[in-house]
Amino acid sequence: MxxxxxxxxxxxxxxxxxxxxxxxxxxxxxxxxxxxxxxxxxxxxxxxxxxxxxxxxxxxxxxxxxxxxxxxxxxxxxxxxxxxxxxxxxxxxxxxxxxxxxxxxxxxxxxxSLLSDFGVDIKTGLRSSAVMIVELERELERRARRGQPFSIAILRIDDEELRTSEAALEKTSFAIGKTIRSFDDAYVSGDGEFIISLKHSDTNGGLRFVSRFNQALKFDLGADFTVSSCVAEPLPGDDVPSLLVNIRADLDSITGTGKGVTGQYEEISPLNRFLQKLEENPSEEEKKEDKI
CATH class of the missing domain: 1.20.120 (Four Helix Bundle (Hemerythrin (Met), subunit A))
Incomplete structure (x- = not known):
């Protein structure tokens, strides 16, 4: 009560x-x-x-x-x-x-108020993962009704050892808070990862946010670490949990080319994504055949 x-x-x-x-x-x-x-x-x-x-x-x-x-x-x-x-x-x-x-x-x-963390991550002051999926689904539904663009950016600290560093998390969250607009939302999803909900923004708007963020992180805060990111523009009917899994997979591919890089999520069919994974991770039998 x-x-x-x-x-x-x-x-x-x-x-x-x-x-x-x-x-x-x-x-x-x-x-x-x-x-x-x-x-x-x-x-x-x-x-x-x-x-x-x-x-x-x-x-x-x-x-x-x-x-x-x-x-x-x-x-x-x-x-x-x-x-x-x-x-x-x-x-x-x-x-x-x-x-x-x-x-x-x-x-x-x-x-x-029904949540123990009040929907806010105590350490960073950003939104917590407890409310993330529901709120992203609500924003996607709003896009379907009104036809307004909406994009998601996933940011991840490159250095795995720094993903639990309070100093690195604090600088990253501060740079995010400084560069998102007042009506956007940012979530702490764990393991050095942040998910940004950019309302009324298409993919280009998402990429502009990432540019502002990188400028603030490097030049305003003098961070000595890098953050890589991937930007996506969800479509009405997308399953948000599955979409996040796929964006993370693209982010993994992006970070394989270097640190502090930014990429754009490419929407491909589940079959093509499966075939792409097979190409990136061939079976032991295929590896043996390649050697022959």
Whole structure:
């Protein structure tokens, strides 16, 4: 049974998001119908000023990200309202996506409370593997409904000895957090591997993220280790667990050519993938025949 403090926190969260639904409508009205709408919108309070919500969240890393997303959301709203013309569709899409991402993060708080880790990896502050598959499947379903692109990037620390190093994991997760957008998600999947859910991004967008990440890791943080990656754009109907297995297989092939490399996942049939594995790993009998 939920205790009284959690119940109060959930009530505050519900009221908070109801206020944001009203605010969202007011922003859209002000942006597209400026002659009949008020330009001065106060909006709901900052999330880090509501004690019940702070206590309900109970995680500094989650609160910090929500605060950052909220600030970015209000910045985008101010930019749309301040322009004398109707906003460009790209600007509105960015505002809408950020609002949707912020709302989804708030909704997760209640759902994640059933998990012992709150859906967050304690060491890195990123999302945990406990919620990864369900959330990736949900994003793929959203793509099928709306036709919006969606890509996945798998990042893996090259040096096997560093895959359990707290310092290496901390630098990698910090570089990820610094370079993903506020509405994207990043998961710690174990053994030095990270999976990134890049919403509203095709494969090229995924590759641009990897480029930003590598720049941050090497030049901003001065990391002396490398991370290789593989980017994929799932298609509606894909089985997410099977897709991740195949992306990992492509990542294994990519890392066979060097360290710190980036590749793009190629969708091939199960039969061709099986034949490809046979070519890469011939049987003992085939090896003997080759020698003859």
């Amino acid at each position: 939920m205790d009284k403090k959690n119940e109060q926190g959930n009530q505050k969260l519900t009221a908070f998001m109801n206020d944001y639904s009203i605010w969202f409508s007011q922003v859209v009205r002000a942006a597209f119908y400026p002659d009949v709408a008020e330009k001065e919108l106060s909006g709901p309070p900052r999330i880090d000023t509501i004690p019940e919500i702070i206590e309900r969240i109970g995680s500094d890393s989650v609160l910090s990200r929500l605060k950052e997303m909220q600030g970015h959301l209000h910045q985008l709203a101010a930019q749309m309202i301040s322009t004398p013309n109707i906003p460009k569709i790209s600007d509105f899409d960015m505002f809408w996506q950020t609002y949707e991402g912020f709302s989804n993060q708030i909704q997760r708080i209640e759902k994640d």
